[in-house]
Amino acid sequence: MASITCTRSLRAVRCLPHPRLTRSQSTTPFASLQTSLPARPPQLIHDLASPVPSWKLHRILTGFVPPSWLPPTHSDTPIPTDPTPLPLPPAHHLVYFNPTIPENSLLPDGTDPSQSPGGPFVRRMWAGGDVTWLNRGALDLAANTPAVCVERIKDVAIKGKEGDEKVFVGIERRMGPVAGWEAEQRGDAVAGGWEQCVERRNIVFMRERATEEIEKLRAAVRNGEVVKGKVVKAAHAATISHALTPSPALLFRFSALTFNAHAIHLDPGYCREVEGHRGLLVHGPLALTLVVTMIEARMRETGGTIKSIEYRNLAPLYAGEEMRVCGRDAGNGRWDVWVEGPEGGMSLKGTVMTE
Template identity: 30%
Template sequence: MENLRMNQAVRAECESYVGRERVVADTIAPETASKLATLLGRRMPAEGLPPTWHWAYFNHGYPVTDAGEDGHERLGLFLPPAPFHRRMWAAGDVTIHRPLQLGLQATRRSIITAVDFKTGKSGDLCFVTVEHSITQGGDSAIDEIHTVVYRDRGLAEKALRGQDDPVPEGFFVHPDMELYFYSALTHNGHRIHWDRGFCRTVEGYPGLVVHGPLMATKLCHSMMDEAEADGSGEATLHRFAFRAQAPVFETTPIRLVVEAGGGEAARKGRVERSDGVTAMTATLGLT
């Protein structure tokens, strides 16, 4: 029997969104960068915006009447009306031509370039690829490929540890306030990051979900710090690509693992959960 949500009419409607564009202009406000630096425990940049920090900018605002059940902008306004309930940031590939300068306006042009339906171990999936191009002062600054995945809600997920259980040595967890602040800084209304009731009763999660971009930013920082420590400090980050592989919740202990670089132009890293599962992989390219 044909899955009604995967029939040709549904596919055709979603695929018709390929080519849709959205343009957002934003000022790279130092105040936002300062708040993000405080949250991440990093130094406030003097001029150029650090890699991945642009995710705190260019976030399209929408009235609450345009919000979907999950708090995101309702599907069908820009992103296609995929017939699934869960949505996650599956992967990102960021190419940096030059850092965005603080205090100046920049423009991000986004275009949907692909909509693909697939069937995996967890069921039917819909992958949406959005390509972003950010310019400042007429010059190209950042190109990014952003992949979103939509899927059905499955069986309830289990927590790796209780809220009050000790965190294994060498691992850390994400306090709920960190998730709240990151959601606010990135104008992210997704309820899986701030609404425990929604997580548990609707999504089947044991608690709040840690943002993929937040973990990617921390992993990027760790990889860059490692490069600087082993003698590649003069190198410039040109590309950072990551892929999410497993969920991380507020009580999930994780650690950032950076493979020995030895001064190579390409480095690899991962986010590892305390049960040994890899939650995210990443590659960092230096020039």
Template identity: 30%
Template sequence: MTQTPMLDAVALAHLETWQGKSETLHDSITAASLAALSATLDRDDPAPAPGTAVPPLWHWLYFLPHARASEIGPDGHPRRGGFLPPVPLPRRMWAGGRLHWDVGNPLQVGQEVQRQSTIESVKHKAGRTGELLFVLVEHRFSNANGLALTEEHDIVYRSAAQPGEAAPAPQKSPLAGQAAWSRAIVPDDVLLFRYSALTFNGHRIHYDRKYVTEVEGYPGLIVHGPLIATLLLDLLRRQLPQAQVTRFEFRAVRPTFDLHPFSVHGRPSPDGKTVELWAQDHEGWLTMQGQATLA
């Protein structure tokens, strides 16, 4: 059945006016958030103290949205509009990103940090399963010493699932069977709840089984994309604890559900300068792929 487009030329032109919009926020790097994520990931880290560096991707514990309860939409996210465009497509996902750290100027506990965010682009596409809208946001994190981290964040909005809609064909990782490191992850309700709580993420797809299955049409709770990306770099840190990550890019390929364990894998390049990282579900299908560059 052909879906009626929700985004005509007028609506799309309105959304495109968000391109170039920016906002600047400030936050403090606190120890409590780092200690809580360390416990959530089952790590045996020393207690963070002033000067402790924020591990790669753990900056997602800061600059959290604090929408009032009356401003929350039916999916648990803040109602659309404001900084992000008010996209009417109902399904919103974190599709991937690219990050660059200045290892000589790390974010550290005790610092006051500024984040400048800019909407770089708003792009529409009609896909096989309906409309898609891609929003690219750039975040620049600075401390008293200057720019510490640059992040490009890919957000994709999708049409609602249709009855009988076929899922995209799964794919295997090009490096399947070639991992040097592997770790099994059990995405139980406690893990998903703790990560949602730490990131103040009210999106119901991560904890409300009735909503995610009956409204958004998924078979189970969805494991957070940022959590999977964090687990990829956590695998690298467990194997190479002294390594300094300067760049990381990742792409979500397929949703991961809480119905079965999944696994994260890594393989360093022969010269040790990069590490290929990927996640796969219980059937071996690729769910996320990424590459880390080391100093």
């Protein structure tokens, strides 16, 4: 994977307007998180615009998605080295700009401490987010040239009653060529801004499960019982869909490609004994990649371009269980997208805007 360096200090950065999380007027002891977390310094995450991570992402999806969803260049051709401009497919930014935090600096569950509110909120899940592509649906970078992601905590919301709070952390990531960002830092005008992709990630942090709750969940796993949550079904039938069963190997390879050591994707024992899940959880970004890849394939057929996606994760998906990636043309460039779990309920729900 391309080398990445991360620094924590930079001069004031211009921030694009984005929808904010609704702030709860919390009076809990944790209300200060709404100011202390956004006050953390932004991070600069450098990367090289190598075509290799994108090519590897196509390779690990091979066999899980229809061949028509992947471009012909993904196949058994040599790793591309052509130094021409490199338009990364939508969602492929997810395999770039990932901090290479040393293992001894990770939290016990393998996650990034820079985004965490700290104890007692020791569990985290990817709640959703949005992505806007500002350059015709791609990061269009010359191959092997320096690129940068400016990441910051934009806002924080605390929800739930006292003693059962959840902390929602909104993370903004702006990505583009280093030269454009440096020009902005010098005060030079950059027409339209230097960013080619702006992403918001909503991460929810939760308390450790109560002893009684975790024991009940462990017993259910031991007995082969499926603890069913609320099943929310799509309002309309899909016009595009594809079923697949993610394997533990797929989750491992996606974790490796995104430099993600979160134990819920890698350690079945941790999932069962600590989190109370029946198996390895599918990454939120992997589900996002699948729905975007589906719509991208349709855009190749029609000559269209993906402009943005907004989505929410509603329920977990597990390795070894069938999931179905679905889409529906809602007209006027809008696509409704969702992912169904084995019970037919939506695990992810979103809207893709195209042109």
